[in-house]
Amino acid sequence: MTDAKRSALRHWLSDVRESRDHPHDAGIDPCGVHWQRHAEGVLELTPSGMDATATTSDAADGKSPSAAEQPSHRYDAVLSCGIHGDETAPIEIVDGILRDIADGKLTLRERVLVVLGNPDAVRAGKRYLEYDLNRLFQGAHAKRAESPAVQRARELEVIVAQFFAGVDGVRRQRRHVDMHTAIRASLFPRFAVVPGTPERPPRAAWFDALAAADIEATMRTEQPSVTFSYYTCARFGAESCTLELGKVAPFGENPLADFAGIDAALRRWLSGGDMAAREDGQVLQARRFRVAAEIVRRTDAFVLDVPADTPNFTAYPAGTVLARDGENTYTVSHPEERIVFPNPDVANGLRAGVMVVPE
Ligand SMILES: [Zn+2]
Numbered sequence: 135m136t137d138a139k140r141s142a143l144r145h146w147l148s149d150v151r152e153s154r155d156h157p158h159d160a161g162i163d164p165c166g167v168h169w170q171r172h173a174e175g176v177l178e179l180t181p182s183g184m185d186a187t188a189t190t191s192d193a194a195d196g197k198s199p200s201a202a203e204q205p206s207h208r209y210d211a212v213l214s215c216g217i218h219g220d221e222t223a224p225i226e227i228v229d230g231i232l233r234d235i236a237d238g239k240l241t242l243r244e245r246v247l248v249v250l251g252n253p254d255a256v257r258a259g260k261r262y263l264e265y266d267l268n269r270l271f272q273g274a275h276a277k278r279a280e281s282p283a284v285q286r287a288r289e290l291e292v293i294v295a296q297f298f299a300g301v302d303g304v305r306r307q308r309r310h311v312d313m314h315t316a317i318r319a320s321l322f323p324r325f326a327v328v329p330g331t332p333e334r335p336p337r338a339a340w341f342d343a344l345a346a347a348d349i350e351a352t353m354r355t356e357q358p359s360v361t362f363s364y365y366t367c368a369r370f371g372a373e374s375c376t377l378e379l380g381k382v383a384p385f386g387e388n389p390l391a392d393f394a395g396i397d398a399a400l401r402r403w404l405s406g407g408d409m410a411a412r413e414d415g416q417v418l419q420a421r422r423f424r425v426a427a428e429i430v431r432r433t434d435a436f437v438l439d440v441p442a443d444t445p446n447f448t449a450y451p452a453g454t455v456l457a458r459d460g461e462n463t464y465t466v467s468h469p470e471e472r473i474v475f476p477n478p479d480v481a482n483g484l485r486a487g488v489m490v491v492p493e
Contacts, residue, residue: 142169142177143236147229150175150253165236172293175216175250179235180301181242210298211246211404212310212372217268217362219255223379223388224313227397231404243406245306247297249290251362254282259384261317268376271365272358291365298370308372311400312363316378320446321472322351322421324396327376329355329367340373343409345420348395349377351447353474353490355425378446423490426468431486435460438478438486447472447490457486464489 141163142149142156149156160170166182184207213231215224228248234240250256252267262283270278270287278284298308326349330336341352352375358364367374380392390397403409412418429438436459440448449472450456456473457464468491476487 141165141236142171143167143179143232146175146177146232146248146250147225150250150256153253153257163236165238167235167242172296173289175253176290176293177232177248178297179242179246179248181244184245207243207245207304208307208406209244209246209403210300210306210308211244212249212294212297212308212312212366213246213400213404214249214251214310214312214362215314216249216253216256217251217312218261218266218314219252219257219263220259220261220382220384221313221315222256222383222385223315223390223393224377225250225256226385226388226390227313227393227400230397231400234401240401241405244404245301246404247294249293251290252283252286268362269360271362272360272368274360290362294366294370298366298372308366308370309403310363310366310372310374311377312361312375313377313379313396315380315382316446317382318443318446318476319381320378322447323380323392324349325351325353325378325446326420327355327361327363327378328352329359329361329364329374329376331368332356334367334371336373339410340375341420341422343399343403344375344377345418346395346410346412347399348418349420351421351423353423353425353488354493355488357425357428422493423472424493425488426471426491427464427489428485429457429464429487429489431480431482431484432459432462433482436478436482436486438476440473440476440478440487442476442478444473444476446474446476456489 143163156171162168168180170178215228235242255262264281265283267283275284275287326344328336363374363376366372399409438457449470450466452466452469454466455463471489471491474488474490480486
């Protein structure tokens with residue numbers, strides 16, 4: 135189906151919030167962007183002038199757009215939000231970008247998959263319903279009983295795999311930005327978890343791009359994980375990150391000025407510019423950390439000696455005992471370690487905190 139009048143970009147968020155079902159349709163937005171809806175809340179956008187079904191040889195047929203209109207074709211970009219349903223600021227950022235593309239205020243020049251992760255949880259205003267969606271990727275869904283969250287994780291993995299397979303045989307840079315807001319205070323209110331593998335560590339340019347987006351700290355991790363961003367990094371070699379962008383708030387109550395840096399950076403990138411090149415010319419540096427250890431709760435005897443409301447990145451000196459689990463203890467072994475995502479109440483076998491050290 136092609137509907138040249140209806141703007142899927144303008145209605146992306148309202149369609150989800152009002153649960154208007156438009157399964158698997160496609161069209162060309164009045165702004166010229168080709169869109170394809172793969173599932174609820176999931177839109178693949180192809181810039182005007184870049185035929186969504188073109189083969190490489192089509193590009194040489196003499197009817198290609200002029201250089202000024204040429205999409206940049208550098209990236210296959212995945213932009214995700216709402217993996218946790220109550221983290222509304224990133225959803226509003228993405229909605230604003232889509233509306234500005236629809237209104238012709240922003241020219242899309244990259245192929246992008248826009249993902250609103252958990253529409254059921256967004257409508258319920260909850261982080262998640264029966265299970266945390268961001269613990270179900272990298273095949274983890276296959277190890278759990280069937281449920282809507284398990285189904286959604288599997289569906290998103292299939293769609294992302296098809297998207298990264300490309301449309302015209304051209305291998306583009308793959309990048310995935312997964313946006314969240316945090317449930318606790320943080321000494322660095324905006325920070326990024328940057329996954330990598332020993333074979334493919336993240337490029338320095340990726341950290342520069344995040345710093346230019348007002349991200350104050352990065353934590354690099356090579357720990358295998360079941361998050362969405364680890365999945366796209368490990369499975370597809372994407373330059374990925376999970377962004378934590380300040381505190382959770384309901385729709386309409388987010389201090390959007392706090393998110394201006396990431397909003398501007400995403401717009402620079404998707405419109406064909408350099409995410410790292412700020413309009414004000416400033417060159418910012420984020421504090422860089424790497425994951426040194428994870429504190430895992432093994433038994434019912436587990437005690438984390440860190441209050442639940444401890445801000446992310448709180449530092450502890452060498453020798454501090456942070457957790458006890460029967461005969462085992464976790465003792466800070468580096469001159470200084472900082473704790474991120476402390477959670478004394480996790481189930482046995484799960485992570486009760488992540489310890490980071492400076493890079
Ligand atoms: Zn989240």
